Amino acid sequence: MGHSSDFDPAEAARLALEHSHQEGALLPILHALQGRFGWIAPEAVAWVAERLNLSRAEVHGVVSFYHDFRDHPAGRQVIKVCQAEACQARGARHVTAQLEERLGVKLGQTAPDRSLTLEPVYCLGLCGNGPAALVDGRPYADLSGRGLARCLKGVGR
Amino acid sequence: MTSDDIIKVVIDSKLRGRGGAGFPAGRKWSFVPKDSPKPRYVCVNADESEPGTFKDRYIMERDPHQLIEGTAIACKSINAHAAYIYVRGELGLAAVRVQQALDECYAAGILGKNVMGSGYALDIYLHRGAGAYICGEETALLESLEGKKGQPRLKPPFPAVEGLFACPTVINNVETLAAVGPIIQNGAAWWTGLSRTEAEGGTKLIGVSGHVARPGVYELPGGLTLREIIFEVAGGMRNPDRKLKAVVPGGTSCPILLPHELDTAYDFDAIKKVGSMMGTGCPAVIEEGTCIVRLLKRIERFYAHESCGQCTPCREGGDWLFKIISRIEAGQGSMADIDKIESVASKIEGHTICAFGEALSWPARSYLKKFREEFVEHVKQKRCPYGPIPVAPVALSGVVA
Numbered sequence: 001m002g003h004s005s006d007f008d009p010a011e012a013a014r015l016a017l018e019h020s021h022q023e024g025a026l027l028p029i030l031h032a033l034q035g036r037f038g039w040i041a042p043e044a045v046a047w048v049a050e051r052l053n054l055s056r057a058e059v060h061g062v063v064s065f066y067h068d069f070r071d072h073p074a075g076r077q078v079i080k081v082c083q084a085e086a087c088q089a090r091g092a093r094h095v096t097a098q099l100e101e102r103l104g105v106k107l108g109q110t111a112p113d114r115s116l117t118l119e120p121v122y123c124l125g126l127c128g129n130g131p132a133a134l135v136d137g138r139p140y141a142d143l144s145g146r147g148l149a150r151c152l153k154g155v156g157r
Numbered sequence: 158m159t160s161d162d163i164i165k166v167v168i169d170s171k172l173r174g175r176g177g178a179g180f181p182a183g184r185k186w187s188f189v190p191k192d193s194p195k196p197r198y199v200c201v202n203a204d205e206s207e208p209g210t211f212k213d214r215y216i217m218e219r220d221p222h223q224l225i226e227g228t229a230i231a232c233k234s235i236n237a238h239a240a241y242i243y244v245r246g247e248l249g250l251a252a253v254r255v256q257q258a259l260d261e262c263y264a265a266g267i268l269g270k271n272v273m274g275s276g277y278a279l280d281i282y283l284h285r286g287a288g289a290y291i292c293g294e295e296t297a298l299l300e301s302l303e304g305k306k307g308q309p310r311l312k313p314p315f316p317a318v319e320g321l322f323a324c325p326t327v328i329n330n331v332e333t334l335a336a337v338g339p340i341i342q343n344g345a346a347w348w349t350g351l352s353r354t355e356a357e358g359g360t361k362l363i364g365v366s367g368h369v370a371r372p373g374v375y376e377l378p379g380g381l382t383l384r385e386i387i388f389e390v391a392g393g394m395r396n397p398d399r400k401l402k403a404v405v406p407g408g409t410s411c412p413i414l415l416p417h418e419l420d421t422a423y424d425f426d427a428i429k430k431v432g433s434m435m436g437t438g439c440p441a442v443i444e445e446g447t448c449i450v451r452l453l454k455r456i457e458r459f460y461a462h463e464s465c466g467q468c469t470p471c472r473e474g475g476d477w478l479f480k481i482i483s484r485i486e487a488g489q490g491s492m493a494d495i496d497k498i499e500s501v502a503s504k505i506e507g508h509t510i511c512a513f514g515e516a517l518s519w520p521a522r523s524y525l526k527k528f529r530e531e532f533v534e535h536v537k538q539k540r541c542p543y544g545p546i547p548v549a550p551v552a553l554s555g556v557v558a
């Protein structure tokens with residue numbers, strides 16, 4: 001993802017500019033900030049609230065409502081592995097165990113060196129060729145077959 | 158074509174919404190008040206996130222232009238000059254492809270201030286979701302587009318009258334809109350003629366998943382039976398030694414079907430006769446050897462996690478269901494727990510602002526009704542009769558549920 005996790009108001013202002021004319025700008029701005037900094041820090045919440053004339057509680061409410069917005073930093077790479085039905089029918093549980101072993105983190109955890117986070121996700125719309133996962137947003141399918149090696153390569157292992 | 162002409166063709170085509178509820182698309186468009194002085198909007202529901210549903214992603218990745226064409230026609234039919242495509246956060250590739258297609262349309266003068274020289278202005282914006290299943294519910298989607306928490310609104314007012322930014326709004330599913338271009342081009346009769354049954358027109362994308370030989374997305378004439386879809390189109394069971402045990406007909410919220418219930422036409426009305434729904438049109442096939450209690454536990458874990466938290470029966474009840482079912486699955490449940498599933502689920506259904514309450518309670522009630530003995534066996538044997546939670550199942554034969 002190539003983000004640093006320290007909030008920088010000047011950088012934030014540059015990112016937000018593109019959305020400032022738009023109605024309903026909160027989500028696009030949060031997406032942009034998270035894309036750049038990797039998470040939505042408390043300073044970022046305050047900064048956005050001020051800028052959009054919202055209360056901090058409103059911004060915090062939105063950040064905590066949407067699962068994609070993080071209120072603490074994740075690993076530099078984020079791997080989301082599908083735990084939903086169609087992937088279960090094609091070996092998701094075994095694949096998850098393999099990923100946990102190869103990556104050295106448990107599902108739902110971030111590696112101590114913050115190199116990566118492994119998370120569950122429920123259906124990626126790849127049900128026809130699961131088990132499926134996303135590595136920093138890039139989809140990988142067929143993880144009980146050849147896809148696993150490709151996915152691990154995507155993670156740099 | 159005038160707005161009314163467009164709406165008439167779409168009504169005549171009997172095109173029904175592909176987002177789950179099957180509402181006739183042309184009629185929905187006709188509800189937008191003609192005399193409203195406010196701007197109007199079209200919102201494309203591309204939040205596809207019901208587990209096991211994977212048809213909209215396919216359209217957006219493979220043919221985004223067809224979606225844009227249908228969206229533009231829908232805009233014209235209600236005199237809207239702006240549309241939003243709300244793409245689920247996880248569908249990154251779909252979002253990239255739709256944005257590329259939008260950019261191409263702007264460059265070619267198909268979108269923008271003067272659409273193809275007609276003097277009609279139309280902007281289509283792509284908007285990314287942020288990982289909340291509930292934003293697929295149409296009024297939650299509107300809240301989210303406005304930059305708020307995705308919590309569904311009470312209806313009425315209906316979006317056709319008061320939708321996005323309190324203006325008249327039409328919300329349609331990706332697949333619904335993708336069908337509109339060809340319908341306008343070839344006429345309503347062409348579309349209805351593609352279907353095998355009279356009641357509903359056209360073709361449907363069917364996404365078959367689970368324990369079948371050839372899972373995938375198929376475009377099929379309306380009115381095929383689930384048996385035909387599973388055994389003829391998708392090649393039957395993946396492991397021929399295992400019989401079909403059940404089918405989840407259209408996303409995890411739909412009541413489950415047994416093998417003898419697969420001979421009705423797989424369309425919105427016929428499937429209701431066997432007590433279920435076509436939903437999103439994506440059936441998941443389940444083979445013998447799969448633990449129904451475990452399946453239900455996973456489904457309820459998902460719904461409990463995704464409740465938006467507004468309505469107490471859904472927020473609390475979902476979690477209770479998950480805990481009770483987990484207890485039973487682990488062999489620590491009692492007979493009273495089994496009855497509690499029904500009692501809790503029946504108190505959620507019909508008592509919430511949006512249909513999420515039904516999505517949560519229908520699987521619980523139907524799995525219990527059709528597979529009660531499996532729940533009882535868990536309690537009697539004080540363990541899962543299918544063995545402990547598998548740690549390293551054999552990927553190829555795939556007994557993993």
Ligand SMILES: Cc1cc2nc3c(=O)[nH]c(=O)nc-3n(C[C@H](O)[C@H](O)[C@H](O)COP(=O)(O)O)c2cc1C
Nearest residue numbers: 174175176202204205206293294295329330333512
């Ligand atoms: C909990 C819940 C989730 C929903 N998720 C979706 C979805 O992901 N995609 C979708 O098109 N419709 C979804 N719907 C249905 C929408 O509310 C709405 O009926 C649909 O988008 C209308 O489009 P259509 O008439 O073209 O089907 C959902 C409904 C509920 C209650």
Ligand code: FES
Nearest residue numbers: 082087124126127
């Ligand atoms: S169930 Fe895993 S991608 Fe749909």
